[in-house]
Amino acid sequence: MPELPEVEVSRMGIAPHVTGQRVTDIVIRNPQLRWPVPEAIRQIVGQEIRRVSRRAKYLMLETDAGYAIVHLGMSGSLRVLPAGIPPEKHDHVDLCLASGEVLRYNDPRRFGAWLWQDKGGEHPVLAKLGPEPLSEAFCAQYLQEKARGKRTAIKQFIMDNHVVVGVGNIYANESLFSAGIHPKREAGKVSAKRLAVLVAEIKAVLAFAIEQGGTTLKDFKNADGKPGYFAQELQVYGKAGQPCPRCDKLLSEVKIGQRTTVYCSDCQK
Structure with a gap:
């Protein structure tokens, strides 16, 4: 997808x-x-x-x-x-x-x-969306305010398009690993300092993925085949049971909100 x-x-x-x-x-x-x-x-x-x-x-x-x-x-x-x-x-x-x-x-x-x-209107499918993740509006202070008192798992929280758009399953897994945050931790119990790190990691992970995808631009004007989605350089997503890239402990997998979630139980707290 x-x-x-x-x-x-x-x-x-x-x-x-x-x-x-x-x-x-x-x-x-x-x-x-x-x-x-x-x-x-x-x-x-x-x-x-x-x-x-x-x-x-x-x-x-x-x-x-x-x-x-x-x-x-x-x-x-x-x-x-x-x-x-x-x-x-x-x-x-x-x-x-x-x-x-x-x-x-x-x-x-x-x-x-x-x-x-x-012209002049806003379509209903766009009306209630949260900020773009690479925009200045998505910042540490914003995420702290949105997370206050929330008991939702942090992974589900950042995948909510009313909170921030575009953080799909792959990038939620990757960003939480990079930030060292356990995906099941309640959003309201993640410290302000760690939420600030998470914002930075979401931006970095998405920006890097876009940069990787730039190499496929030639495919958009080619009659043979269809443009494939670019290969990802992923740390944890899709790698359950493999060694953690940081500590070598085997990565765990769990369902959160019906979505596959991979994490390291040692590196993510």
Whole structure:
């Protein structure tokens, strides 16, 4: 499943090819994704894409009339292709550009979305999201205030999009390991000093993942295959039963909020 770094890399990959381009048509082969593709999205035809932005794991194709919102779901991907390339089975949406290329959306599981928001409004899917993890708004003081009195496990707490967006399962595991915090510890019982360390580690882990993903940008304009999500340099995620990279004790695995959680019982307290 694409996490925030993969979505940001998708934004970086498609932006040079679609920004400044006029949309000549939108082809919707399957109107039923996670939610029905709204008819209003056809307002994008004739518009110039002014900017490609990201909020959490949503991509926005911004125009003077409003913006299309794209979510990659569990298995979605975007590719810029020549218009003559025939669509494949799971190619559900094409955004046709004046350049003669198309922005093609592929999604085998159809858990993604294409939505529309008229200019001047905010779509409900974006309305109650917490701050971006790499922004100045996500700081130690903010997290301390949000965590005060909370009995939720710290891992579930930082994965809550109302608290901070984009800290998915992989990056919650990695950040908590780097910060030395046990994933089951109650958020309200983590000291201010340790929460400050956690904020710094979340930022560092996500920034590094985005930097790693930059090497895949060439894949966003390639007719052969689909852009794979980049290889991660992970310390603990997916490595239960292997030696801890710090102390060599075997890493433990537990379910927290139905999500696989890997940690070191010696290094994380």
